[in-house]
Amino acid sequence: MKDFGIGLLGFGTVGAGVVEGLKRNGDLIASRLGVRPVLRWIADLDTTRDRGVEIAPARLTSNAEAVIDDPAVDIVIELIGGKGAALALTRRALQKGKPVVTANKALLAEHGAELFGLAAKHNTDIYFGASVGGGIPxxxxxxxxxxxxxxxxxxxxxxxxxxxxxxxxxxxxxxxxxxxxxxxxxxxxxxxxxxxxxxxxxxxxxxxxxxxxxxxxxxxxxxxxxxxxxxxxxxxxxxxxxxxxxxxxxxxxxxxxxxxxxxxxxxxxxxxxxxxxxxxxxxxxxxxxxxxxxxxxxxGAGREPTASTVIGDVGDLMKNLLTGSARRFQSTGGEASVRLLDRGEARTRHYLRLSLRDRPGTLARITAVLGEHGMSIASVLQQEGAGEYVPVVIVTHHCLERECQAALQEIAGLDVVGGEPVRIRIEE
Amino acid sequence: MKDFGIGLLGFGTVGAGVVEGLKRNGDLIASRLGVRPVLRWIADLDTTRDRGVEIAPARLTSNAEAVIDDPAVDIVIELIGGKGAALALTRRALQKGKPVVTANKALLAEHGAELFGLAAKHNTDIYFGASVGGGIPxxxxxxxxxxxxxxxxxxxxxxxxxxxxxxxxxxxxxxxxxxxxxxxxxxxxxxxxxxxxxxxxxxxxxxxxxxxxxxxxxxxxxxxxxxxxxxxxxxxxxxxxxxxxxxxxxxxxxxxxxxxxxxxxxxxxxxxxxxxxxxxxxxxxxxxxxxxxxxxxxxGAGREPTASTVIGDVGDLMKNLLTGSARRFQSTGGEASVRLLDRGEARTRHYLRLSLRDRPGTLARITAVLGEHGMSIASVLQQEGAGEYVPVVIVTHHCLERECQAALQEIAGLDVVGGEPVRIRIEE
Missing domain, CATH: 3.30.360.10 (Dihydrodipicolinate Reductase; domain 2)
Incomplete structure (x- = not known):
């Protein structure tokens, strides 16, 4: 059975989970996939802290570059987090044509376009299953x-x-x-x-x-x-x-x-x-x-659930390497370039909580303002209050974000309204 | 972009969904995967009924064997159902080294060992995502x-x-x-x-x-x-x-x-x-x-959800064919041979509904029988009744299936019990 060498960068919570998972279920994974992941190196700045998993001390290093560069490392797992060392090391691995598994959502959200471009250029892959949803596939x-x-x-x-x-x-x-x-x-x-x-x-x-x-x-x-x-x-x-x-x-x-x-x-x-x-x-x-x-x-988080997804990605990459099928998935939705909808154009219902002066005609003024901005009311909840102001909860029908914002701005300025209006969108 | 020829066997509800899906989203699928599924043939005994999707009549045939044998067909989709023609045609495709997508749970449950063996022998794949859960992956x-x-x-x-x-x-x-x-x-x-x-x-x-x-x-x-x-x-x-x-x-x-x-x-x-x-x-x-x-x-069923999963499998198989990576997944849990647990050894809690004669000591007799069989009671619900018998609902703690069955058999024979005891297992 073919072995694939794994270099793990970052020996924190999830990193320790990966070590534990490979140890506990390594034989099972190998028998399922017909290939075996072998942990060659773990790189972390802290090489002494006990993470609750047993590893050979000689496999733990603070030199992440050397881990990436080792020819015995076929797949790099980046679990450092952040956008500093993680970015530099991910670039380095991809430039060497080594596939990367990452759980780093901030890195991908900010630098995804560059990194996926780099992976394509060097005919290798980034797998990122654990970047969203932890153990959820x-x-x-x-x-x-x-x-x-x-x-x-x-x-x-x-x-x-x-x-x-x-x-x-x-x-x-x-x-x-x-x-x-x-x-x-x-x-x-x-x-x-x-x-x-x-x-x-x-x-x-x-x-x-x-x-x-x-x-x-x-x-x-x-x-x-x-x-x-x-x-x-x-x-x-x-x-x-x-x-x-x-x-x-x-x-x-x-x-x-x-x-x-x-x-x-x-x-x-x-x-x-x-x-x-x-x-x-x-x-x-x-x-x-x-x-x-x-x-x-x-x-959606935690040591073993996240590690499960990281190892699942390693499984895919081992199969890609075994069969010479890197770039199996283009990792893109494939649609033409899309524009982001203007914030003001979002269309939802709204929950509003207003603090209204307890006197006749107040609610009528509010509904008038809402109506002027294209907002109609689905339900109102008004309870008797003891003080000068009473809380009134209004649920609206669908309207545009910009209509709601304009209405709330106007309402906040009314003399019958105390404090800031509260607004929570409704999704159905 | 490379095309892969699809031969669809069975033009029923799901088959029509596959035709519709490939038509509506074919370009999107191709842009995502970098390969294009092209429907070459549809085989069905009924070549005249309107399925609500437009197809070129020349592509519809009643000769399923010829569809499988056509060199322009790279991937066979079996949506005939049942274990007759579906079995023979699936065998034929695999013997020719052509991968098969199937939604046929009965076929796999009964003949899976043979068919997966045949796929391995001919270095090809069976994908069966739609056999369980319809549109759920x-x-x-x-x-x-x-x-x-x-x-x-x-x-x-x-x-x-x-x-x-x-x-x-x-x-x-x-x-x-x-x-x-x-x-x-x-x-x-x-x-x-x-x-x-x-x-x-x-x-x-x-x-x-x-x-x-x-x-x-x-x-x-x-x-x-x-x-x-x-x-x-x-x-x-x-x-x-x-x-x-x-x-x-x-x-x-x-x-x-x-x-x-x-x-x-x-x-x-x-x-x-x-x-x-x-x-x-x-x-x-x-x-x-x-x-x-x-x-x-x-x-878990229905035309388009099931077709979505069938087409997803086609996507995998196209990538396998493109990269020469058939048998990417062994399609086995990989563990050593397992034995089925004896039915009697299943351990659950139980809901029991008994029809008991409404007189003193009845419930005591029931609980005594349960106790003799290792069953202890978590709660009892007894309401006043008008007739000779009253319904009594008992929730038990965990016990073995065989203990529960023995207890119910004895209880059913008691003269204070009317009708058959009702038992529903509890899962938590």
């Missing part, structure tokens, strides 16, 4: 399984930290800050949680999914990104009363002449499969024109 | 995505007809016979529904999944198969009261020295993702030792 399914489909839309819960926080806020009625602290204590959230809770991690993943579906890299900087920091326990409670759960969604959608990519909290009907995704789990609902709705659900 | 995910995992278990809702019937029974409180008739009127159930409602279709699919996971074909005749015909509206209602939904499940599980495969209705906790699968949808929950739980959900 969404990349493989989009690239290969749904190849016959026009991708109508993708709705994804792509960040386990955010979903954990939102689940706890809903189930316990807690405030964002309290749950964030709890998540940090449990290790579900980073000390600096901005990448997760402000939506950037989800946006990187959305950019990768949009690229697979439609063949163009949308610059992350142009994507509408709204995180979950501003969500109040009250809104999650009102949403529940209305039959919805609040989820941080990535939305990727095909329009006639543009692609829509946005990341924001959204009200999802409680009966929808995505509303049943609790805690740190991730899920993606893909609508293909032939398949209809297809959902994938599982662990 | 479960076969691809098990074969490639989860290659690094020991498969701990698979729980699947694999038959849309049964799930539609169970959903309607639950939501409307209807009896099985009434819903079956409605399903037949709507075209969701066959005139002869036995293959679906008696569990055989699900069992064929379970056998294929078990083979992918563990590398051995379990004879369908040895699988525990129980359908949904005997389910009463009352049981579905009681299950709901207890927090469960009733689903027809395929259960495939790894034990230390055996594989468990069974098909039967099961109570599933309402909070479990599988309980949210309504109507004709299918879903599979796969537990890998690295990924943890992973769910795939979508349309």
């Amino acid at each position: 969404i990349i493989r399914v989009l690239r290969e399984g749904l190849v016959a489909n026009q991708i109508v839309s993708i709705h994804g819960i792509l960040n386990g930290t955010c979903n954990y926080i939102l689940t706890r806020m809903e189930q316990e009625g807690l405030a964002f800050d309290d749950v964030l602290k709890e998540a940090q204590d449990k290790g579900y959230a980073e000390a600096n949680p901005a990448l997760d809770v402000d939506g950037f991690d989800t946006a990187h993943k959305a950019v990768i999914l949009a690229w697979l579906a439609y063949g163009a890299f949308i610059p992350t900087s142009q994507v509408l990104i709204e995180g979950i920091r501003h969500l109040a326990a009250a809104d999650i409670r009102y949403a529940a009363d209305l039959g919805y759960r609040v989820k941080l969604l990535a939305v990727v959608k095909r329009h006639a002449d543009a692609v829509e990519v946005r990341v924001h909290p959204a009200l999802v009907p409680r009966t929808h499969m995505l509303a049943s995704v609790h805690g740190v789990f991730n899920a993606m609902m893909v609508h293909g024109d032939m398949t209809g709705p297809t959902l994938l659900y599982g662990r | 479960i076969i691809r995910v098990l074969r490639e995505g989860l290659v690094a995992n020991q498969i701990v278990s698979i729980h699947g809702i694999l038959n849309g007809t049964c799930n539609y019937i169970l959903t309607r029974m639950e939501q409307e409180g209807l009896a099985f016979d009434d819903v079956l008739k409605e399903a037949q009127d709507k075209g969701y159930a066959e005139a002869n529904p036995a293959l679906d409602v008696d569990g055989f279709d699900t069992a064929h699919k379970a056998v294929i999944l078990a083979w992918l996971a563990y590398g051995a074909f379990i004879p369908t005749s040895q699988v525990l198969i129980e359908g949904i015909r005997h389910l009463a509206a009352a049981d579905i209602r009681y299950a709901a009261d207890l927090g469960y939904r009733v689903k027809l499940l395929a259960v495939v599980k790894r034990h230390a020295d055996a594989v468990e495969v069974r098909v039967h209705p099961a109570l599933v906790p309402r909070t479990h993702m599988l309980a949210s699968v309504h109507g004709v949808f299918n879903a599979m929950m796969v537990h890998g030792d690295m990924t943890g739980p992973t769910l795939l959900y979508g349309r």
Whole structure:
């Protein structure tokens, strides 16, 4: 049986999972594939810390370049993260014609066009299954399984930290800050949680999914990104009363002449499969024109789930090397260049929570403003309040993002309105 | 761009979907894969019926052998169904070294060992993504995505007809016979529904999944198969009261020295993702030792979803032919030969509904019999009744199948018990 040499760059959580997985299931993988992955080197700046997996110390080095350059290394796994060393080392491997497996969503979202071009130039591959969805095979399914489909839309819960926080806020009625602290204590959230809770991690993943579906890299900087920091326990409670759960969604959608990519909290009907995704789990609902709705659900992060997908990619690359079939998949949606839909042209329903002065005619003024901006009301929830202002929750029919923004700007300036209006989009 | 010739055998519902899909999305597929599928022939005994898709009449023939033999046909799609002509024609194609795409679960479950052996002998492939789960890429995910995992278990809702019937029974409180008739009127159930409602279709699919996971074909005749015909509206209602939904499940599980495969209705906790699968949808929950739980959900049948998966397989085979990499995947779980777990050794909780004579000491006698057979009670639901007998619902803790069967046999013979005890297994 043919062996293929693996060079692992980055010996963190997922790296240790890869080592563990190859050790525990290496024989099984070899018997399934007829080829065997052999770990030749592990490169990390820290060569002393115990990662809880047994390795031969002589195989651990701080010289990542030497690992890439070793002729005994056929496949490079990049699990360093970030866009510094990871970028330089990925370039180096590709330039040597060595295929790369990466879980680095930020790297691909920002430098994907360059790196995939480099892979093509050197007739080799980048596989990136673990960059979106951890242990969930969404990349493989989009690239290969749904190849016959026009991708109508993708709705994804792509960040386990955010979903954990939102689940706890809903189930316990807690405030964002309290749950964030709890998540940090449990290790579900980073000390600096901005990448997760402000939506950037989800946006990187959305950019990768949009690229697979439609063949163009949308610059992350142009994507509408709204995180979950501003969500109040009250809104999650009102949403529940209305039959919805609040989820941080990535939305990727095909329009006639543009692609829509946005990341924001959204009200999802409680009966929808995505509303049943609790805690740190991730899920993606893909609508293909032939398949209809297809959902994938599982662990979107973590040592072994992510390592499972990394090793799955290694399996593909070993087969590609064995049969001389690099570039098996073009890794592109294949469609002509697509333009990003203007943010203002997104069309959704909206949940609005306004703090209104409790006197006659107030609601009529609000509905008049909404109507002037093309927004019609589906339902209103107004409860008796004790103070000068009462909370009023309005659910609208579909309207354009720019109509809603203009209406909210005008409403915020009315003397009957206290505080900032709250708006959460609704996806159905 | 290189063309590959496709010969389609069987111009029924899915066949028409393949024709439609290749027509509508052929350019997209070609731009994604860099190769183009070209439909050379369609073979069907009926060459006149309108299938709602436009084809050149000269491409339609009743001579399937000639289609296979045509040197311009590189890939054969078998959508005839059944085990007669489909078997002979699949053999013929493989013997000529031509790869075959099939959606024929019965054929694979019964003749898979022979056909995969034949494919290996002639250095070609059988792809069978559409044999389980229609538009859901479960076969691809098990074969490639989860290659690094020991498969701990698979729980699947694999038959849309049964799930539609169970959903309607639950939501409307209807009896099985009434819903079956409605399903037949709507075209969701066959005139002869036995293959679906008696569990055989699900069992064929379970056998294929078990083979992918563990590398051995379990004879369908040895699988525990129980359908949904005997389910009463009352049981579905009681299950709901207890927090469960009733689903027809395929259960495939790894034990230390055996594989468990069974098909039967099961109570599933309402909070479990599988309980949210309504109507004709299918879903599979796969537990890998690295990924943890992973769910795939979508349309498990129908013209376009199934055709989507068939065309996806064609995509793989075109790439295999292009790069001379047939036999890319061994299509086996790769483990040593596995034995089927004895039916009596299956371990589950149980829902029991007994009709008991309404007099003192009756329940004590029942619990004594259960206890003698190693079964302990988790909860009892007894309501006041008007007649001589009252229904009593018992939920047990885990016990062995043979313990439960022995207990039920003894209970059925007691003079305080009226009618046959009802038993539904619980999966959690």
